[in-house]
Amino acid sequence: MTEQPTRVLIADDQALLRGSFRALVQTAADLSTVGEAVTGAEAVQLAHQRQPDVVLMDVRMPELDGIEATRRICAAPETAGVRVLILTMFDLDSYVYSALRAGASGFLLKDTPPEDLLAAIRVVAAGEGLLAPTVTRRLIAEFSRREPVAPLGAELNLLTTREREVLGLIARGMTNQEIAGHLTVGLGTVKTHVSHLLTKLDARDRAQLVIIAYESGLVTPRRSGEGRNRLTGVEE
CATH class of the missing domain: 3.40.50.2300 (Response regulator)
Incomplete structure (x- = not known):
């Protein structure tokens, strides 16, 4: 068909x-x-x-x-x-x-x-x-100039450690393929994590996941004098 x-x-x-x-x-x-x-x-x-x-x-x-x-x-x-x-x-x-x-x-x-x-x-x-x-x-x-507007809520508390890590990498602009390479996991595994994130956070797509990650304060862009992303431990 x-x-x-x-x-x-x-x-x-x-x-x-x-x-x-x-x-x-x-x-x-x-x-x-x-x-x-x-x-x-x-x-x-x-x-x-x-x-x-x-x-x-x-x-x-x-x-x-x-x-x-x-x-x-x-x-x-x-x-x-x-x-x-x-x-x-x-x-x-x-x-x-x-x-x-x-x-x-x-x-x-x-x-x-x-x-x-x-x-x-x-x-x-x-x-x-x-x-x-x-x-x-x-x-x-832009996010680095703003304070979080939606403190960590019940939905974010439902995320596993790995899901939080994947969310952080999505917020940095990584594709599924890049996330798979970074975490040394299969592409299918990453897609599953992304699907779980969309469901748990009631997000339309990856763009909304980025918004949620930064606005909740779960991911914080590096400001002057700061070092690493507090979620992933990776340099921003």
């Missing part, structure tokens, strides 16, 4: 960019476009109507910006399964932090190579979180 293509909704107020993204998505046999939104409000409406797998969401849009549109899509039970991939010309700290707090599963710059954007759509559709390397560095820097 042939798998259905990943359904993509494009939200951008610039017609040229929408057309470019649409043409790019349509070059991939495993992806298809299901609509285009010009405003954030329209993106929310179409997400409810078309039920895409992934929304390519611009940050700066009229009526409703991409951050608020993302928040409304991710918070609504009717669109809980929709993943949002933020695309922007700007990698400002506030955008990254706000987008992920709103529930976005990924954040990429619009100058990302076409093949990398297609790969990102597939990664996000599969339930993985994705951040451009420069964005990851900025996000960790």
Whole structure:
């Protein structure tokens, strides 16, 4: 039985960019476009109507910006399964932090190579979180300036020592393959740990695991004069 293509909704107020993204998505046999939104409000409406797998969401849009549109899509039970991939010309700290707090599963710059954007759509559709390397560095820097906002709770207390260690490595931006190599375990074992983390912490994807790890204080980015990650014992 042939798998259905990943359904993509494009939200951008610039017609040229929408057309470019649409043409790019349509070059991939495993992806298809299901609509285009010009405003954030329209993106929310179409997400409810078309039920895409992934929304390519611009940050700066009229009526409703991409951050608020993302928040409304991710918070609504009717669109809980929709993943949002933020695309922007700007990698400002506030955008990254706000987008992920709103529930976005990924954040990429619009100058990302076409093949990398297609790969990102597939990664996000599969339930993985994705951040451009420069964005990851900025996000960790942002967390280093903030105090934990959600002290360690009952959910985190349910984690095993190994699960906490895996969570720490995810928060550092490691892939499953890199975590497997770091811990000298099989890839299947890492995937099982990640699955347990998502379930126990009620997280949508890896991006939310990163948010939880830092906002809870379980993982603390190294500040000036500090040495190691208190969770993993590894240099940040």
